[in-house]
Amino acid sequence: MDDAGHAGGGGDDRATARAADPIAADLIAAIHEHRVLPGMKLSEDEVGDIYGAGRTVVRQALRALAHEGLVTIERNRGAFVAKPSVREAREVFEARALLEPTMARVAAGRCGHTDLARLERHIADEHAALAAGAQGRALMLSGHFHVEIACISGQVTIEAFIRQLVARSALVIALYWRRQTAMCEKHAHHALVDAMRCQDGAAAEELMKGHLVDLLSLLDLREGPVGPVSLRDALAAPPASPAR
Amino acid sequence: MDDAGHAGGGGDDRATARAADPIAADLIAAIHEHRVLPGMKLSEDEVGDIYGAGRTVVRQALRALAHEGLVTIERNRGAFVAKPSVREAREVFEARALLEPTMARVAAGRCGHTDLARLERHIADEHAALAAGAQGRALMLSGHFHVEIACISGQVTIEAFIRQLVARSALVIALYWRRQTAMCEKHAHHALVDAMRCQDGAAAEELMKGHLVDLLSLLDLREGPVGPVSLRDALAAPPASPAR
DNA sequence: TCACAAAAGATCGTATACAATCGCTGCCGC
DNA sequence: GCGGCAGCGATTGTATACGATCTTTTGTGA
Numbered sequence: 001m002d003d004a005g006h007a008g009g010g011g012d013d014r015a016t017a018r019a020a021d022p023i024a025a026d027l028i029a030a031i032h033e034h035r036v037l038p039g040m041k042l043s044e045d046e047v048g049d050i051y052g053a054g055r056t057v058v059r060q061a062l063r064a065l066a067h068e069g070l071v072t073i074e075r076n077r078g079a080f081v082a083k084p085s086v087r088e089a090r091e092v093f094e095a096r097a098l099l100e101p102t103m104a105r106v107a108a109g110r111c112g113h114t115d116l117a118r119l120e121r122h123i124a125d126e127h128a129a130l131a132a133g134a135q136g137r138a139l140m141l142s143g144h145f146h147v148e149i150a151c152i153s154g155q156v157t158i159e160a161f162i163r164q165l166v167a168r169s170a171l172v173i174a175l176y177w178r179r180q181t182a183m184c185e186k187h188a189h190h191a192l193v194d195a196m197r198c199q200d201g202a203a204a205e206e207l208m209k210g211h212l213v214d215l216l217s218l219l220d221l222r223e224g225p226v227g228p229v230s231l232r233d234a235l236a237a238p239p240a241s242p243a244r
Numbered sequence: 245m246d247d248a249g250h251a252g253g254g255g256d257d258r259a260t261a262r263a264a265d266p267i268a269a270d271l272i273a274a275i276h277e278h279r280v281l282p283g284m285k286l287s288e289d290e291v292g293d294i295y296g297a298g299r300t301v302v303r304q305a306l307r308a309l310a311h312e313g314l315v316t317i318e319r320n321r322g323a324f325v326a327k328p329s330v331r332e333a334r335e336v337f338e339a340r341a342l343l344e345p346t347m348a349r350v351a352a353g354r355c356g357h358t359d360l361a362r363l364e365r366h367i368a369d370e371h372a373a374l375a376a377g378a379q380g381r382a383l384m385l386s387g388h389f390h391v392e393i394a395c396i397s398g399q400v401t402i403e404a405f406i407r408q409l410v411a412r413s414a415l416v417i418a419l420y421w422r423r424q425t426a427m428c429e430k431h432a433h434h435a436l437v438d439a440m441r442c443q444d445g446a447a448a449e450e451l452m453k454g455h456l457v458d459l460l461s462l463l464d465l466r467e468g469p470v471g472p473v474s475l476r477d478a479l480a481a482p483p484a485s486p487a488r
Numbered sequence: 489t490c491a492c493a494a495a496a497g498a499t500c501g502t503a504t505a506c507a508a509t510c511g512c513t514g515c516c517g518c
Numbered sequence: 519g520c521g522g523c524a525g526c527g528a529t530t531g532t533a534t535a536c537g538a539t540c541t542t543t544t545g546t547g548a
Contacts, residue, residue: 044530054503059530063304067311069401076509076530091401098346098402157313157335158342161405288500298533303500320500320540491548501538508531516523 023051024061031070031081032143032170033136038083042071068164070171082171086221089172093216096165097209099158100146104192104208105201107152115152119193122148127186143170145189149196149208169215176219188214267295268305275314275325276387276414277380282327286315312408314415326415330465333416337460340409341453343402344390348436348452349445351396359396363437366392371430387414389433393440393452413459420463432458 027047030036048058062079065071073079084092111119126141143166150159188211195203271291274280292302306323309315313332317323328336351359370385387410394403432455439447 055530056502056504060307063307064311067308073530077511078529088401091399094399095401095405099342102342155335155338157332157339157409161339165401299500300532300534317500318540320498320538322499489548491546493544493546495542495544497540497542499538499540502536504533504535506531506533508529510529511527513526514524516521518519518521 021057021061021064023047023053023058024064026051027061027065028070028167029140031167032140034139034170034174035136036081038081038171038175040081042079042081044079069168082168084168084172084175086176088168089176089219089221090216092165092168092172093212093219096146096162096169097212097216099162099165100150100212101205101209103150103153103155103158103162104196105205106155107149108196108199108201108204110154111152111196115148116193116197119145119148119196123186123189123193126189130186139170139173142189143167149192172219176221178218178220265301265305265308267291267297267302268308270295271305271309272314272411273384275411276384278383278414278418279380280325282325282415282419284325286323286325288323313412326412328412328416328419330420332412333420333463333465334460336409336412336416337456337463340390340406340413341456341460343406343409344394344456345449345453347394347397347399347402347406348440349449350399351393352440352443352445352448354398355396355440359392360437360441363389363392363440367430367433367437370433374430383414383417386433387411393436416463420465422462422464 027036027042036042042062044055044058044062047062048055051058062071062073066073066079069084070082071079072082107115122141122145126138126145129135129138129141146166147159147163150162153159188207192204192207192211195207271280271286280286286306288299288302288306291306292299295302306315306317310317310323313328314326315323316326355363366385366389370382370389373379373382373385390410391403391407394406397403432451436448436451436455439451
């Protein structure tokens, strides 16, 4: 098999599945960027029209996303962007709190200068997006930062879990976020990179733990109203278009 | 909209998906029971014939299993039962070692007499299956024991992860197991139940950790030969057939 | 005898068509 | 005025047919 195949993680199965399913990837990105909101209907025909694809492939993508808990499929009713319950929201962050600190500790002992540079570039991108007002993109990058750390740790299996949890976190944030000030994260991420630069695994672990607690504390865990707006407005040009 | 619609946690999605996809469930069971072995080809036509279903639904099931890392789909080549690499095997157990001890601790503080009774019945069934020579079934029950503990802990999200990891563990065991003496597990599971009966979370956590370490130590992490035998022999009667 | 190439075979990927089911609107009866 | 019911429209679930790609085999030539 392809044991030591691609450096940086053997999540090949998952990664190739991502690459081979562009519309699933785009839908996930849209969820990350809050271009689609919880509760929004994802009609097969509509999505197929938007991406210029047949229903079959759309169906596959929707089903894959449903498997990750990002959309819910109701029989003969259609697919909807998942609307995590309060309990589910808590669980997602509890799972992250259980996985990510350890990943940060492991990653701190394994990351090289290349990884550090990539992380710093990541933070810079996030900062730039935030400055440009692209809060959605900033949020996506913020999530990807956590995935990157898991990737550095080399545990592709857990990385896949974290990837899923981060995506679901985007939905949770869309539902239960108090304010859209994501400033706090920037500091936390920077501190994390510093700890990793010093190969201080214990510090990285603690920082990550605290970071996740902070995130959870910023959620308002009461029923939050949702705005299931249209769809074409959110998922703009798929095949070739200059938008953005 | 249906705000408080899906109360009770998101485990429903997964559970209903299991129930609504009987052939995926049966394939998973077959993997658990070592009726299908790593590397075995799962032709869509063949599986469809066996279960008397069209290729479409078989495709869905195969894709779902691929998403869980239980089968690998190679473009224009077909689906095969996954053959976890040594590294992947290690990762699966490392992930379990990271998740399950905590789950055991949480479960110890939450389990009631009903849960305890179910766990004990589980162990009894496993023991009976082992005595009856149904090693495959015993292995499946042994895995389900871990899932049950995660279920008791109430964390349905992590439970789903553990369910996946346990299934993949079945593949790992099929590839890298030294001897089929699963006796040791019986003791470990019993001790775990005892600790949970005393609500001793710390003990349960330690026992689970040690149990997983033991399991990992029983693996022979060098390349193991596989026997990709036929298929119809392994997946016996789905609709109506006398086998077994 | 080996290597290479071409054709055949098989399998999956995708699109299309049909059928079943559900939600909704309009109407009727109470 | 309100509740129940039937018909209709819409959407998904499933099966089938076609096309693309890869693997394998076989034949030929050096």
